[in-house]
Structure formats: structure tokens, C-alpha cells
Amino acid sequence: MGIECLVLGAGQEVGKSCVVVTINGKRIMFDCGMHMGYLDHRRYPEFSLIPNSQDFSDSISCIIITHFHLDHVGALPYFTEVCGYSGPIFMTYPTKALAPLMLEDYRKVMVDRRGEEEQFSSEHIVRCLKKVTAVDLKQTVQVDKDIQICAYYAGHVLGAAMFYVKVGNSAVVYTGDYNMTPDRHLGAAQIDRLQLDLVITESTYATTYRDSKYVREREFLKVVHKCVAGGGKVLIPTFALGRAQELCMLLHDYWERMNLQVPIYFSAGLTIQANMYYKILINWTSQKVKDTHATRNAFDFKNVISFDRSLINAPGPCVLFATPGMISGGFSLEVFRHWAPYEENLVTLPGYCVAGTIGHKLMSAKIPTQIQLDEDVQIDVRCQIHQLSFSPHTDAKGIMDLVKFLSPKHVILVHGEKPKMATLKEKIESELGIQCRYPANNETVCIPSTHHVKAGASDAFLQSCLCPNFKFFKTDFERGSDLDDDFPQGDECCSTVQPGEEGR
Amino acid sequence: MLSNGIVVEDRSLVEGCYFRAVALLFDAENCVRCSAVRAVSQWGQLLVALNPDETKRDWSDALFVQLCLMIRDTDMEIRVTAFNALGKIQTVSEDILLQTLSKKASAATKQKSYPGQYTAKLFKVPATAAAFALVHGLEDEFYQVRKSACHALKMLTVLSAEFSRGVVHILIDMLNDDSMVVRLQALETLHCMAMHDYLKVEESHLDMLLGSLMDNNALIRSAARKTVHLTKLQKLAMFRSCIESLIKNLELYPQDEADIFNVLYKIGREHGKFVINIIKEVSQELEPTFDGHLAMNNVRTAALLVLAISAPMSLEQKICSIPPQIFSYAVTLLDRLSCGLADVMDQNTILAYLSHCSRFTFASASENFEGQALDSHLKDIRLWKKSGEICHLFSESMELKKVTSLLHGNLLDPHVKKASFSEAVLRKMVDLWPLIQLGCMNEVIQTLRSWKEELRNYTCASHRPDGASIFALKYLHVIKLIGKAWACYSSLKNLQFKGMGGLEALLIKTERRLKEMLYRFAGLSREENLHILELMLVTYTLKFSYGGTCCLEYYMNRLNFVLSRVEYLRKEGSLELSDFVIELQNISCEIGNSEDGSINKLCLLQKCLNLFSLKHFVLSRELKYLDAEVDVCGNDFQNPLPFISGLPVGIPVDITLYNISSEIRLWLEITLGESLTQFVFLDLHEFGGLNEMRKFTFVAPFYKTPNVKYFSLKVSIAMECMSESHHFKHRNGPKYELVHLCKGREVHLSMAVK
Known part of the structure; x- marks a missing residue:
């Protein structure tokens, strides 16, 4: 038996992550996301492709969710409540706390504002989450007698994890989204060196090489400071969780250091609430936040004030964090409408904007320009635009570093764009000599798995393995034995020589 | 771990252990990997040391790149250990150092690979494995790693100026770090760079550096000030903001x-x-x-x-x-x-x-x-x-x-006193040169005189002056001579007249003194040698200045001879030559190549004199002054030795030698009047005694006793300078130039009374 890997989502694209892996007969679903770009059936993974799809509870041993982003968790209530899966579901504690917020927010936007057909109700969300088992980092969970899972810190967002799954002698790591460089509020991904048959990794930035984070921070602070020093207003559209906290911490520290008095606002709602979650889940944040939180909680932004609509046209400089991140609507669009026509103002854009959003239009536009908000509203954009290059995803160097560190037998790339994935595949195969695939959606990839066969070994053989014979041109026994003592790994050699041989 | 006591000289053994340790870098256990990093570092350094010079660099690079792999380990302690190990590497190619600051593979490192292990299965480490390594360390989540990375940078920036330039930007960012230890280490690294003159502070960086002056930690402020006072600021605006920050710091x-x-x-x-x-x-x-x-x-x-x-x-x-x-x-x-x-x-x-x-x-x-x-x-x-x-x-x-x-x-050991005093004098001397150039000779001579007295006080106080003090005294003297010669030379230049005799005499004296300094001190370091040779070059160049073409060729030869020695010293000791010497080398090359234009080029020689300035150098403590004393016991003009005209006479000379090894060719020089000189070779092996001091009586034969009733001889001791190429014409006498080790002792002889 081998490992069978069915990619239901995020194959050669970004969105609706969902990979079903069958290891030694056990079927595990990693992530159950929805695609934000589609409103029809394509928004969900094609669950019907799962063998024995009449009874998911029977065919799937467990579901593992890596983090709370909708493209990783969005389809879960649908799958459990509508499709009827009732087996075990695993996610980390913060994900379990935050996922319902995200799902409920999404449902509200879709149903209550846009009046679309309801895919799942609030009740569905609640019932779905009840089935979830929360896990902690590096806590090995025995799902049934064959399956072991273990979560490792992934950075990316609060509570994000990579999952290690072992069935029999075969082992797989599914990374979800991860970040290899620490930022201000989250640490870098951290995992043990494991014996792996397969690593399924994201590849959002498969060909991007990012500069040092210090350079990025310096640039960001420079433009913001310049803008407020010139009396301008800064609009920072962000998602509620993640970048908002990161940038806010950055600005907050800078404000303290430079002793700036310009107010920093958070648009009301989710963000303030999110800060509260961060304060509670302090264990999942970066080392620095953990180290200092005894004296001061890094998420107590004392300069940060909640924003009021009446302040939009108030005189004087200010910095405002507003949702949503891509200026696709909501409060950030409202503020944008007011501030964009003035040259002294500044609007920052996140690193990635979905096509069709205002953010995407601004990315490619040359200032000054005119932007069509809807059929009859058009505004002049004269403000400065700064594109942020902060990203919670690792870059190509990080992916290579992780793959090299884990050195699995096979790599599968998901969650990326096809041409870039092809480049990365080449790189992994040529540089590391590891076989790499990047299947499209609904494609199945089979790779061989590991079996250990028990073999006997005599004591004498083991003894001789423990004291490897060095052969040298000059032999000086006394000196040689000295060195053996000094050589630190003398006794650890046994970890590489196991009383069993590997075979397929 | 490798204990420091053992010595392993078997290269293949070391290589075996090194690769064994490298293989264990890929172990599943964190603690094994951590120990393996230390083992790789230690064995690697042994391996580098045991390799011949031509492959040393490659092995050192291989070790560096191999360790760079480990700084992406997910275990914090391993990363700290890896950076500690990186900081211990003595030499790394500049290409690889630059690669550690960039993710993109540079043209220079793209194709290179080194023996080692890249993954569990790949047994070649590409040079690109070092990509971004140091920046990763500085970006690390754990302050321990960041500190260790800063420390490694301190060691590595010394290796390359270009690398240092690249590092400054990111190091300046580290001044912003939350952790005090990291900020402190970053400042120390910057300070170290400033000491090596590798720190170019740009306007954009200055704010950050000056920001550290306002840090609420006293250690950081002090380290920041240490760095600030070494930085050379290009613009007034930068200087002003620097002063303002210092004042704010004070407030x-x-x-x-x-x-x-x-x-x-x-x-x-x-x-x-x-x-x-x-x-x-x-x-x-x-x-x-x-x-x-x-x-x-x-x-x-x-x-x-x-x-x-x-x-x-x-x-x-x-x-x-x-x-x-x-x-x-x-x-x-x-x-x-x-x-x-x-x-x-x-x-x-x-x-x-x-x-x-x-x-x-x-x-x-x-x-x-x-x-x-x-x-x-x-x-x-x-x-x-x-x-x-x-x-x-x-x-x-x-x-x-x-x-x-x-x-x-301070009631210090008198030896220490003397040494530090002579050092102080040598240090101050550097500052006198501008005064000499300005022509304030009176002031210079006064100062020199007072220093000389001070030095004398010290040297007289002790029983026998040590080499360093004597050296300092001689040096003072030479500088005085050169100063006077310089003054002569500049007045010559300005006024176009004045006798040249004075200058020539000064220069000949200077040359002789310099030669003495060169040969009468044992244990001169290369630096000291070079300095004396440079002063010699100045003397020769000054000589050309008054255009006396008569001995032009002779001095040209001397100049080239000294230049070749300088070149030899430079090659041997990897010393840096001053601009003056380099310019002089170029000019002498040009003169050598052209047949006729040598005189026209002389003005070039004079021009390069302006490049010269005194350098500070540290005296080596082990300087030994070669000295000799001669005496003829009880002999004066009232108690002459007897002789018979026409027959050889034996003169019993009491000789005391200080610090003269038996390898040195010593001659007893006996002169009669101005015309007759006779040399007697002193074979020191015969006399025994220690190099530090030898005392013996030697009966020197003098052959050509004149046909007079009374005459006097001068006896002195001279040393043959084997490295001077100049030949002497004495038959049975010294072949090379002589340097006298003592003043001549007059010996009186009178016809034996029957």
C-alpha cells in the first residue's frame, strides 16, 4: 500500500484548501476551505470525489484544520452539517476559538447584507464546532489505534499549525500556511526533524525572495511618518486578525520611540475584539510578546483609540486601521472615499489583492487617477499609495529551508500559482534531489509508503555497530581512544542503527 | 568535546572525524545536532589548520558554508551554537560573506560547491547554502540567536570591507531591537567596525545610532558614545545633529x-x-x-x-x-x-x-x-x-x-616605567611632524630636548638602560636631524640660495644614525625596520633635492636598494606601505625605465616628500641594544705601552660586549692617524661567555709600528653589516660596511726604553 493524495482544493490555485490523504488505508482530510472568488458550486471542494462518498463518516477517519482562515475552514460547517460528516475534527485551541467568529462574520456578510442563499446557519456553525477536538502544540493525539497526529507551530496567524500524521510506519506532514521568519507578534514555524514520506506544503510565494524584514519595516515607518509629519491622514486597510496587530505593534513602538502624538485609530468591531483574543492567547504569539507580557501586554495599545465616524473629516493627521483589507467595501471603502482625493494622505495596500477589488485597481494604477466605485460614482485618487510587503506566508527561501530541514522522500505543492509552482518543483528536485509534484484540483497522486520489516541482529553485530571502526593511515591507539571519548556522538550512533531494517 | 590539550597531526584522522560530525548534523535528535555543530566547528578548525596554505581557504569556506546550513534549524539552541561557531572561523572568502546578506545567488557563488553534506543524501554543499544566513540570524525570534549573530558579525566584518559596508544597514536596524543585550552587542560590533575603519555612517543611519544615546540603559549609552566618537562625519549637518544628540543625552x-x-x-x-x-x-x-x-x-x-x-x-x-x-x-x-x-x-x-x-x-x-x-x-x-x-x-x-x-x-617596576615612557614619547612624536613641516624648528628642538632629558633621567636612574629607551633616544636624535635637514631644505626651496654644505652634512649624519639604528638593535620588529627604512628613504629623497648630480648614481642605487628591502619586508610581513613609499616606488621604477630623463624626474621625487608623515609604532619590548666597551687598562699618555719601531706590538684590550651573539662578525679596528687602519677579526666562539654580556681581554697585534718615538692609536670595535651590499676594499679586512659599536679608545705607545 502507498500513500494516496487527492487534492480537492488549492491545487495549482489559492483558495478552498482541501487535501484528502489515504495512508495505509486510513483517510484523513486536511483543511476544509471555501473559495472566496466563486459563488456557485465551485466555492466548495468537490466532496463527491472522495471514495465511498455516501457516508463520509465512514470513509474519512478524521479532519484536521490548520488555521481559522476561511479558505481553510470555510466549508467545514457545510461538510459536517449539510454533507453529514460526524467523525472527529482536530484543530488548535485558538483556531477553535476564532473559527466560529470568522464563519459567522462571513455568513452575515453573505446572507444578511448580500441576501444570498444561506449555505449554513449560525446554528450549523455552533453544532459543527461542538464536534471539534482542540489540541495543543506538540501534543501527540492517538486518533484511533493506527493514527497519531501532532501539531507544530506554524506562525502565519494566531493558532496556525502544521500537522504531522503517522499511520503505521508511514508519516506525512501537512504544513497549511506557515511563515519561516518571525514577525512582531508571531514566531517562526517550528518543527522537529522527522522521518517523513511526504510533505504537503503551501507555495503561495514559490518564486518570491523577500528582503530583510527590517528593510520592509523601515520603509513602512518612513512613509507613514512622512505622511503624518506633513499633516496627512493614513488609511491602513487590513484584515481584522494578523496584519492589523503586526502593523499596530510596529507603529506603536515607533510612536513611543519617536514620541509622536498623532492619534492611531482602530475602526470599531472585530479588530478590538481580536486584540482581546490575542491578549488571552498569549502563549501562541512570538517569543518577545511572551517574554514581556508579564510586565506589559504587547496588545495593550495605549495610544490606540477606537475610531468614530465623525472623525473622518476631523482636521489634523491621524492613522486609521480599517477593515476589510482589500477595500472591497465596508468601512475602509467609506473612509477611502473621503481621504483619497487629497495629496497629503496615504493609503497602504496589503501585499495581495483579489482581482476586482479597489485595492487591486490601485495596485496597478498610476496616481493621480480616477477610480470607478460603482456605476455612477467615480472618485479622483490623488493620495499616495504604499504597497506593503508584509506577508504572513513564507517566501521561496523559507519553503526550500523547510523542505531541506525535513528532507522527506516526496513533496507535494499546493496553495500556489501553477507556473510558480513549476519553478519551485524544478528547484526542489535539482537542488535537494527530492521528488516533487504539484497536482491540479481533483487529481490524485500516489506515492510509495514506508514499511518496516522486523529483522533480527546479533548482539555482536550491534556491538560492532556501536563502536565503528575508524581506519586511518597512522594508528595511535591511545590517542584514538582519547578521541572516542571526546567524540560526542559515540553513544547516539545507535539512533541511526535500529534493530530493524527498512524496506518497502 | 575536544579537549584543548590534545594535538592531532594526522590529517586523515581529522578529516574522518570531521565528516563523521558533519553526518550527525542531520540527526533527528536536537541534542545530537547541537553537539554535532560544536564537533564540526572544532574538527573543522583543526582540519583547516592542518591543510597547506593553498587549500586552507577552501576548507575554511567549506566549514563556513556547512555551518551556515545549521542556522535554519528550528531549534533555538542549535542556531545559537551555529552562530557561535561561525564567529570562530578565521578566514572566509568575500563572495561567501556577501552571499550571507542576500537571498539571490551571486554569480561568484552560483557554481561553487564544497565537500561536506547538504542533506542526508547529498554530499556536496553548494556555496549558495550560505544565502542570507546572517540576516536570518539577525531576524530571529530569540534574542539569544540575534545576539550570537551580532557577535559572529563582529568577528566576520573584520575580514572584508565590502562585507562590512553591506552589514552596516542591517546592523543599524538592530539598534532598534527590543532586547538590551542585542542592542549592546550590535553597538559593540559597530564599534569594532569603527576601530577597523570599516564604518561609514550615512545620514539615514545616523538617527538610529544617535537614538541609542537616549537609551535608558547606561551601558547602551556608553557603548553608543564609544562608537560615535570614532565615526568620521562627512557633513556639517551630521556633525550638528551628533552634537545635539550628545547634549540631549547630557540633559x-x-x-x-x-x-x-x-x-x-x-x-x-x-x-x-x-x-x-x-x-x-x-x-x-x-x-x-x-x-x-x-x-x-x-x-x-x-x-x-x-x-x-x-x-x-x-x-x-x-x-x-x-x-x-x-x-x-x-x-x-x-x-x-x-x-x-x-x-x-x-x-x-x-x-x-x-x-x-x-x-x-x-x-x-x-x-x-x-x-x-x-x-x-x-x-x-x-x-x-x-x-x-x-x-x-x-x-x-x-x-x-x-x-x-x-x-x-606610581611605584611601578622601573622597567615598565621606562618602557611606557619611551612608548609615550614615540606616540607624541607623530604629532611633531606637522610642526616640522611648518618650519617651527625651534619649538620642535625645545620639545625634543625636554623629552630627551626626561628619557635620560629615566635611563640614568637604572643601572643599565634597556634597549627600548636607547632606541627612543636615538630616534629623537634622528628626528631632530631630519627636522633640521627639512628646515634647510624648505628654506632652500623658498629662497633659492644658501650653502648646501650644512644640509649635506646633516643628511650624511642622519644616514649614519639610521644605519646604526638598523643594525645595533636586535629584535627589531618588521614594523620598526620598515619605519627606519622609510626615514632612510626620506633622507635620500632630501639628498636629491639640492640637485647635486655628482653622486646621483650612487644615491639612486642606495635608494633602489632600500626600496627593495622595503618590498621584501612588505612581502614577508604583509605590512602596509605608506603613500610616500608607494609613490617613491613608482617614481624609481619610472626613472629606472627611462634612460635620459632621470634628472627631470627628480622633481617628482621631491614632490612625494610631501606625502611623508611620521607614523606611530609600538616598540617591541625585547629590543636589545648591541654595545661594546674597550679599555686598555692603565694606559694613558703618561703611562704608555712600550713598542719597538718596525716590530709588531701587542695591545692588551679589555673588551666588554653586550647582547652580541657569536654569529656577528666583529672587528677590532685600530687606526693610526687618518691614513692607516688595521682590522683584527674577533672570533667570539673563542671567548665563550653569554650573549648578554661577555668580558675578556684580547691582545691585539698592531703590525705597522711607525718609526717614531711616540704615537697614539685609536682602538674601537665595529660590526660588519652583512645585509649591506656595499663592498669594502680592505685586504684581509671586512667585506661589508661597518657600524661602530663604541667610541674609539686612544692608546698611547712610546719607544721602549732600554
Whole structure:
């Protein structure tokens, strides 16, 4: 038996992550996301492709969710409540706390504002989450007698994890989204060196090489400071969780250091609430936040004030964090409408904007320009635009570093764009000599798995393995034995020589 | 771990262990990997050391790249260990160092690979494995790793100037770190770079660096000041913001006052022009208020005064244009100044310096006021110039005095005293050169004389002077000679007349003294050798200046000979040559190549004289002075030795030799009048004794006794300089040039009375 890997989502694209892996007969679903770009059936993974799809509870041993982003968790209530899966579901504690917020927010936007057909109700969300088992980092969970899972810190967002799954002698790591460089509020991904048959990794930035984070921070602070020093207003559209906290911490520290008095606002709602979650889940944040939180909680932004609509046209400089991140609507669009026509103002854009959003239009536009908000509203954009290059995803160097560190037998790339994935595949195969695939959606990839066969070994053989014979041109026994003592790994050699041989 | 005691010389054994350790870098257990990193580092260094020079660099690079792999480990301790290990590597190629700052594979590293292990299965490490390694470390989540990475950088920036330039940007960012230890280490690394002159602070960085002056941690502030005072600032604006930050530092943390004064003084000394600009702008602030009180409590005023009084000390500033009253204002700060400048001068010196400066400039100022005509104005400028320099000189001798008083005070071992005193003299000497160039010879000679006396006092106090003090004395003498020659030379240049005899005599004397210094000291370091040779070159170049073409060829040969020795020294000791020597090399090459134009090129030679300046060098403690004493017991003109005309006579000479090894070819030189010289070879193996001191009586035969009733001989001891190429014509005598080790002793002989 081998490992069978069915990619239901995020194959050669970004969105609706969902990979079903069958290891030694056990079927595990990693992530159950929805695609934000589609409103029809394509928004969900094609669950019907799962063998024995009449009874998911029977065919799937467990579901593992890596983090709370909708493209990783969005389809879960649908799958459990509508499709009827009732087996075990695993996610980390913060994900379990935050996922319902995200799902409920999404449902509200879709149903209550846009009046679309309801895919799942609030009740569905609640019932779905009840089935979830929360896990902690590096806590090995025995799902049934064959399956072991273990979560490792992934950075990316609060509570994000990579999952290690072992069935029999075969082992797989599914990374979800991860970040290899620490930022201000989250640490870098951290995992043990494991014996792996397969690593399924994201590849959002498969060909991007990012500069040092210090350079990025310096640039960001420079433009913001310049803008407020010139009396301008800064609009920072962000998602509620993640970048908002990161940038806010950055600005907050800078404000303290430079002793700036310009107010920093958070648009009301989710963000303030999110800060509260961060304060509670302090264990999942970066080392620095953990180290200092005894004296001061890094998420107590004392300069940060909640924003009021009446302040939009108030005189004087200010910095405002507003949702949503891509200026696709909501409060950030409202503020944008007011501030964009003035040259002294500044609007920052996140690193990635979905096509069709205002953010995407601004990315490619040359200032000054005119932007069509809807059929009859058009505004002049004269403000400065700064594109942020902060990203919670690792870059190509990080992916290579992780793959090299884990050195699995096979790599599968998901969650990326096809041409870039092809480049990365080449790189992994040529540089590391590891076989790499990047299947499209609904494609199945089979790779061989590991079996250990028990073999006997005599004591004498083991003894001789423990004291490897060095052969040298000059032999000086006394000196040689000295060195053996000094050589630190003398006794650890046994970890590489196991009383069993590997075979397929 | 490898204990330090063992010595392994079997290269294949070391290689075996190294690769074994490398294989374990890929172990599943964290603690194994961590130990493996240490083992790789240790074995790797042994392996590098055991390799021949041509492959050493490659192995060192291989080790570096291999360790770079480990800085992406997910275990924090392994990363710390890896950075510690990286910091221990002695040599790394510049390409690889630069690669550690960039993710993109550079053209230079793309194709390279080294023996080692890249993954569990790949047994070649590409050079690109080092990509971004150091930046990763600086970006790390754990302060332990960041600190270790900063520390590794401190070691590695020394290796390459270009790498240092690249590192500055990111290191400056580290000053922003949350962790105090990281900030401190980053500052120390910057300080180390500044010490090696690799720190180019740009305007954009300055804010961050100066921001550290306001840090609430005293250690950081102190480290930041240490770095700031070493930085050379290009623009007035940068200097101004630097001063403003220091003043702000003082306002916020008055406890740092002494240190801040010190930095202000030193940084002012380095940037004299900027100081004068700034003092001009703020001179109003420094004036007393209406009620006649200086706002001395105002820290800003105090800081600016300190800055102001540093200006005359600046070498770049020839004209001292700080209003003299400022020096008298500064007197009110005397107490605080003496705390701050404790390492530069003592309180009395400061007082003397301040009163001197205020007086001196008053005089020039009044002269300036009177002088309306153009030439008197010019004269003033010269006076100004001199006054600035004299202030400088004044302070220098003050500083020197301080050195002696300090030494007097301490009841140290006399040997240590002497050594440090001669060192102090050599250090101060460097500052005399500008004065010589300006032609202030009287001042120079006075200073030299006082130093000489001081030195003598020390050397006389002890039983036998040590090599270093004698060297210092000789050096003082040579500088005096060169100074005089220089003065002659410049007056020659300006006035186009004056006899040349004086100059020539001076130069011949100088050359002889220099040769003596070269040969009469055992244990001269390469640096010292080079310095003496450089002075010799100056002497020869000066010689060409008066255009005496008669011995041109001889001196040209000498010049080339000395140049070749310099070149040899440089190759052997990887020393850096001064601009003067390099220029001289080029010119002599040109002259050598051209057949006819040698005389035309002579003016080039003279031009390069301006490049010369005295360098500071440290005396090696082991200097030994080769010396000899000769005596003929009981012989004087009333008690002559008997002789019979026409027959050889034996002269019993008591010889004492100091520090002369038996390898040296010694000759007893016996001269009769001006015409007759006879040499007797002294084979030291025959006499036994130690090199430190040998004492023996030697009966020297003198063959050609003249047909007179009475005559006197001169007996002295000379040493053959084997490295001088010059041949001597004496038959059965020395083949090479001689250096005398003692003064001639007169021996009186009279016809034996029957």
C-alpha cells in the first residue's frame, strides 16, 4: 500500500484548501476551505470525489484544520452539517476559538447584507464546532489505534499549525500556511526533524525572495511618518486578525520611540475584539510578546483609540486601521472615499489583492487617477499609495529551508500559482534531489509508503555497530581512544542503527 | 568535546572525524545536532589548520558554508551554537560573506560547491547554502540567536570591507531591537567596525545610532558614545545633529557628564572645521548674561564650551579662530573638565592650556586689528597658523608631562616605567611632524630636548638602560636631524640660495644614525625596520633635492636598494606601505625605465616628500641594544705601552660586549692617524661567555709600528653589516660596511726604553 493524495482544493490555485490523504488505508482530510472568488458550486471542494462518498463518516477517519482562515475552514460547517460528516475534527485551541467568529462574520456578510442563499446557519456553525477536538502544540493525539497526529507551530496567524500524521510506519506532514521568519507578534514555524514520506506544503510565494524584514519595516515607518509629519491622514486597510496587530505593534513602538502624538485609530468591531483574543492567547504569539507580557501586554495599545465616524473629516493627521483589507467595501471603502482625493494622505495596500477589488485597481494604477466605485460614482485618487510587503506566508527561501530541514522522500505543492509552482518543483528536485509534484484540483497522486520489516541482529553485530571502526593511515591507539571519548556522538550512533531494517 | 590539550597531526584522522560530525548534523535528535555543530566547528578548525596554505581557504569556506546550513534549524539552541561557531572561523572568502546578506545567488557563488553534506543524501554543499544566513540570524525570534549573530558579525566584518559596508544597514536596524543585550552587542560590533575603519555612517543611519544615546540603559549609552566618537562625519549637518544628540543625552542623563565631555572633546578634535562653524552660530549663547554670570548650570552651554576648546587641538584646523574669551569661560568648568578629560590631560594641564589659548589668541587678535596692509595681514595668518600649532604643541608637551607625573606617582617596576615612557614619547612624536613641516624648528628642538632629558633621567636612574629607551633616544636624535635637514631644505626651496654644505652634512649624519639604528638593535620588529627604512628613504629623497648630480648614481642605487628591502619586508610581513613609499616606488621604477630623463624626474621625487608623515609604532619590548666597551687598562699618555719601531706590538684590550651573539662578525679596528687602519677579526666562539654580556681581554697585534718615538692609536670595535651590499676594499679586512659599536679608545705607545 502507498500513500494516496487527492487534492480537492488549492491545487495549482489559492483558495478552498482541501487535501484528502489515504495512508495505509486510513483517510484523513486536511483543511476544509471555501473559495472566496466563486459563488456557485465551485466555492466548495468537490466532496463527491472522495471514495465511498455516501457516508463520509465512514470513509474519512478524521479532519484536521490548520488555521481559522476561511479558505481553510470555510466549508467545514457545510461538510459536517449539510454533507453529514460526524467523525472527529482536530484543530488548535485558538483556531477553535476564532473559527466560529470568522464563519459567522462571513455568513452575515453573505446572507444578511448580500441576501444570498444561506449555505449554513449560525446554528450549523455552533453544532459543527461542538464536534471539534482542540489540541495543543506538540501534543501527540492517538486518533484511533493506527493514527497519531501532532501539531507544530506554524506562525502565519494566531493558532496556525502544521500537522504531522503517522499511520503505521508511514508519516506525512501537512504544513497549511506557515511563515519561516518571525514577525512582531508571531514566531517562526517550528518543527522537529522527522522521518517523513511526504510533505504537503503551501507555495503561495514559490518564486518570491523577500528582503530583510527590517528593510520592509523601515520603509513602512518612513512613509507613514512622512505622511503624518506633513499633516496627512493614513488609511491602513487590513484584515481584522494578523496584519492589523503586526502593523499596530510596529507603529506603536515607533510612536513611543519617536514620541509622536498623532492619534492611531482602530475602526470599531472585530479588530478590538481580536486584540482581546490575542491578549488571552498569549502563549501562541512570538517569543518577545511572551517574554514581556508579564510586565506589559504587547496588545495593550495605549495610544490606540477606537475610531468614530465623525472623525473622518476631523482636521489634523491621524492613522486609521480599517477593515476589510482589500477595500472591497465596508468601512475602509467609506473612509477611502473621503481621504483619497487629497495629496497629503496615504493609503497602504496589503501585499495581495483579489482581482476586482479597489485595492487591486490601485495596485496597478498610476496616481493621480480616477477610480470607478460603482456605476455612477467615480472618485479622483490623488493620495499616495504604499504597497506593503508584509506577508504572513513564507517566501521561496523559507519553503526550500523547510523542505531541506525535513528532507522527506516526496513533496507535494499546493496553495500556489501553477507556473510558480513549476519553478519551485524544478528547484526542489535539482537542488535537494527530492521528488516533487504539484497536482491540479481533483487529481490524485500516489506515492510509495514506508514499511518496516522486523529483522533480527546479533548482539555482536550491534556491538560492532556501536563502536565503528575508524581506519586511518597512522594508528595511535591511545590517542584514538582519547578521541572516542571526546567524540560526542559515540553513544547516539545507535539512533541511526535500529534493530530493524527498512524496506518497502 | 575536544579537549584543548590534545594535538592531532594526522590529517586523515581529522578529516574522518570531521565528516563523521558533519553526518550527525542531520540527526533527528536536537541534542545530537547541537553537539554535532560544536564537533564540526572544532574538527573543522583543526582540519583547516592542518591543510597547506593553498587549500586552507577552501576548507575554511567549506566549514563556513556547512555551518551556515545549521542556522535554519528550528531549534533555538542549535542556531545559537551555529552562530557561535561561525564567529570562530578565521578566514572566509568575500563572495561567501556577501552571499550571507542576500537571498539571490551571486554569480561568484552560483557554481561553487564544497565537500561536506547538504542533506542526508547529498554530499556536496553548494556555496549558495550560505544565502542570507546572517540576516536570518539577525531576524530571529530569540534574542539569544540575534545576539550570537551580532557577535559572529563582529568577528566576520573584520575580514572584508565590502562585507562590512553591506552589514552596516542591517546592523543599524538592530539598534532598534527590543532586547538590551542585542542592542549592546550590535553597538559593540559597530564599534569594532569603527576601530577597523570599516564604518561609514550615512545620514539615514545616523538617527538610529544617535537614538541609542537616549537609551535608558547606561551601558547602551556608553557603548553608543564609544562608537560615535570614532565615526568620521562627512557633513556639517551630521556633525550638528551628533552634537545635539550628545547634549540631549547630557540633559536627560546628567550622570554621563564626564564621558560626554570626553566624547565632545575628542569628536571636536577630529572635526575642527565643523566645531568652528557651530561655535560661530552659538557664540551668543556662550556670552555671559547681563548680570555678568555665565549660565554654567546650563548643561548645553557647558557642552558647547567643551566642544569649543577642542578646536585648537584639531589637526585639520590650521587657523585657530575660536574667540579667546571662550577659553577663559571654560576655566570656570575646570573641575568638571578635568573629570571628563582625565585620559587626555590633568587639571593643571587643562588650566595651563586654557590660559595659554586665551592669552595667545589675544595677542594675535590685537595684531590683526592693527595690521591693515596686505602683507601684514599675511604675516598675521602665519602667526595665527603658528599660534594654533603652538597651542597644539603646548598641549602635547603638557600631555607628555602628565605621562611622566603619572609614572612618577606610581611605584611601578622601573622597567615598565621606562618602557611606557619611551612608548609615550614615540606616540607624541607623530604629532611633531606637522610642526616640522611648518618650519617651527625651534619649538620642535625645545620639545625634543625636554623629552630627551626626561628619557635620560629615566635611563640614568637604572643601572643599565634597556634597549627600548636607547632606541627612543636615538630616534629623537634622528628626528631632530631630519627636522633640521627639512628646515634647510624648505628654506632652500623658498629662497633659492644658501650653502648646501650644512644640509649635506646633516643628511650624511642622519644616514649614519639610521644605519646604526638598523643594525645595533636586535629584535627589531618588521614594523620598526620598515619605519627606519622609510626615514632612510626620506633622507635620500632630501639628498636629491639640492640637485647635486655628482653622486646621483650612487644615491639612486642606495635608494633602489632600500626600496627593495622595503618590498621584501612588505612581502614577508604583509605590512602596509605608506603613500610616500608607494609613490617613491613608482617614481624609481619610472626613472629606472627611462634612460635620459632621470634628472627631470627628480622633481617628482621631491614632490612625494610631501606625502611623508611620521607614523606611530609600538616598540617591541625585547629590543636589545648591541654595545661594546674597550679599555686598555692603565694606559694613558703618561703611562704608555712600550713598542719597538718596525716590530709588531701587542695591545692588551679589555673588551666588554653586550647582547652580541657569536654569529656577528666583529672587528677590532685600530687606526693610526687618518691614513692607516688595521682590522683584527674577533672570533667570539673563542671567548665563550653569554650573549648578554661577555668580558675578556684580547691582545691585539698592531703590525705597522711607525718609526717614531711616540704615537697614539685609536682602538674601537665595529660590526660588519652583512645585509649591506656595499663592498669594502680592505685586504684581509671586512667585506661589508661597518657600524661602530663604541667610541674609539686612544692608546698611547712610546719607544721602549732600554
